[in-house]
Amino acid sequence: MAQRNVLLTLFEGLQSLDVTGPLEVFAGAESHTPGSYRIRTASVDGAPVRASSGLVLVPDGSLADAGDPHTLLVPGGEGSRDPDPRLVEWLRVHGPRASRLVSVCTGAIPLARAGLLDGRRVTTHWAYCEALARDHPAVRVDPDPIFVRDGRVATSAGVTAGIDLALALVEEDLGRETALTIARHLVVFLRRPGNQAQFSAQLAVQTARREPLRDVQQWITEHPDGDLGVEALAARAALSPRHFARAFHAETGMTPGRYVDRVRLEHARRLLEDTTDGIERVARASGYGTPEAMRRAFVRALATSPAEYRRRFRPAPVG
Numbered sequence: 001m002a003q004r005n006v007l008l009t010l011f012e013g014l015q016s017l018d019v020t021g022p023l024e025v026f027a028g029a030e031s032h033t034p035g036s037y038r039i040r041t042a043s044v045d046g047a048p049v050r051a052s053s054g055l056v057l058v059p060d061g062s063l064a065d066a067g068d069p070h071t072l073l074v075p076g077g078e079g080s081r082d083p084d085p086r087l088v089e090w091l092r093v094h095g096p097r098a099s100r101l102v103s104v105c106t107g108a109i110p111l112a113r114a115g116l117l118d119g120r121r122v123t124t125h126w127a128y129c130e131a132l133a134r135d136h137p138a139v140r141v142d143p144d145p146i147f148v149r150d151g152r153v154a155t156s157a158g159v160t161a162g163i164d165l166a167l168a169l170v171e172e173d174l175g176r177e178t179a180l181t182i183a184r185h186l187v188v189f190l191r192r193p194g195n196q197a198q199f200s201a202q203l204a205v206q207t208a209r210r211e212p213l214r215d216v217q218q219w220i221t222e223h224p225d226g227d228l229g230v231e232a233l234a235a236r237a238a239l240s241p242r243h244f245a246r247a248f249h250a251e252t253g254m255t256p257g258r259y260v261d262r263v264r265l266e267h268a269r270r271l272l273e274d275t276t277d278g279i280e281r282v283a284r285a286s287g288y289g290t291p292e293a294m295r296r297a298f299v300r301a302l303a304t305s306p307a308e309y310r311r312r313f314r315p316a317p318v319g
Contacts, residue, residue, distance in 0.1 A: 003035050004099075004173065007069035010043040010059045011087055013079025016051035017159050018104040022073060025166035028182040033174055042066040044086045052078045063090045071169070072098040076105025076125065076158070083110040091116060100169070103155045104162035111155075112136040120150045125158035209251055212237040216244075217252070220260055224267040224287040228260045260287075265301055268294060272310040279306055 006026050008019055023039065030037040043049050046062030072095060074080070091114035095101055103111050108124040109132060111117050118138040123129070129143035142148055147156035147165040156165040163186070171179035216237050220228055233256055234244035248256045268286035271277055279291045283306075288294035291306070298306050 004037050004070040005067070006037050006039045006071045006073065007066055008039070008041045008073045008075065009063065009087065009091075010041050010049045010057055010075075011079045011084055012049050013052050013077050014049065014057075014075045015077030015105060015159060016053050016055045016057070018075030018077060018107065018162050019051075019057065021160065021163040022102075022104065022166035024186060025163060025170060025182055028185055029170045029174060029178060032178055032181055036174055040066065040069075044084060044090070063087075063094075066094075068094055068097040070098065071100040071102060073102040073104065074107035074110055075162070076103070076107040076109075080106045080109050081128070083113060088113045099152060101153045102165065102169070104165070105156070105158045108132060108155045111153075112139055117153065117155075120153050121148055122150065122153065122155040123148045123157055124155060127158075210247070212239070213248055213251055216248070217259070220263050224260075224264045225285055226287070228256075228287065230256055261297070261301075264288065265297055268298075268306065269309065272306060282306065 008023060010019065019041070023041075026037050026039050030039065040061070041057070041059040042061050042063045042065070043059045044063055046059060046065070048056050048058045050056050072091075074091070088110055091110055095111065095114055095116045101111060101116060103122075103124070105125045106128050108117065108122055109128070112122075112132060112135070117136065119140070121140045121142055122132075123142050123145050124132050126143055129141050132139065133141040145157070146161040147154065147168065149168075154165055154169065156162050167179050167183055170182060216233050219226075219236060220233070226232075230241045230245055233248075234241040237244050239247065245256055248254075248259075252259065254262075264287045268282055268288070271282045271285060275282075277285070279294070283289065283291045283294040286294065288297060295305050298304060298309060302309065304312070
């Protein structure tokens with residue numbers, strides 16, 4: 001088995017978890033399977049860097065002496081949003097030579113500045129997707145997944161999504177059992193695939209300004225199996241159905257029906273992942289009424305059935 005060199009770039013103002021999360025995954029893999037990875041950290045000039053949290057990280061050396069790694073990882077953080085030109089230039093020269101280019105959170109920005117993401121489908125922290133797409137029109141930015149693979153380029157959303165991506169890379173390199181063992185040691189589930197959403201239905205929309213509409217949002221979340229038709233929700237907000245629908249969309253950026261769909265899908269996914277409830281019971285509890293109605297919703301939104309979703313994404317028992 002060939003040893004893979006993993007290089008993590010360090011710079012002032014990085015997000016420390018973007019580095020330490022993936023580093024612990026690769027280090028765990030090396031401990032489990034000795035000789036699988038050689039892990040190094042490097043800053044532009046080899047000097048220590050201070051993370052946005054104040055933590056000081058001491059690199060193994062400078063980028064100039066780092067060579068060309070198999071896996072090159074760029075973390076995010078404040079320092080990545082206006083990256084050091086020296087880092088960008090180093091990436092421009094050495095990035096094409098790496099077998100795998102990886103970014104965590106806004107680490108996609110230095111890669112984009114270096115021209116390494118042109119024509120690629122990528123993601124980043126949801127709060128910076130719009131800016132990344134605007135500043136780099138040649139890059140295809142997908143704001144929804146927690147990580148995206150496009151050929152040799154792998155990009156992830158914010159902070160903990162870097163752990164999910166690193167586990168996926170270890171699974172690719174060394175197999176599922178090794179990745180699962182590392183996940184257990186880190187007390188995380190090997191269950192978040194790249195196509196899982198970065199944030200919940202509640203976070204994906206704005207919170208309504210008016211209290212009656214906020215109350216309705218909360219009611220939908222707490223009662224996915226209730227009567228969530230526009231007329232019933234409008235009555236709860238003491239508004240006419242037409243006025244309610246317009247106000248809800250104006251204040252949240254989403255129609256009531258679309259919001260209900262997202263809440264029900266999210267509730268069903270959580271039950272499939274975290275419980276052993278039967279498909280019929282999950283369908284009723286999530287407001288679908290019948291397993292067939294839930295199946296259609298899953299196929300439409302996720303291109304998979306509820307049963308297949310559970311088989312793929314529910315973690316194996318730990319112990």
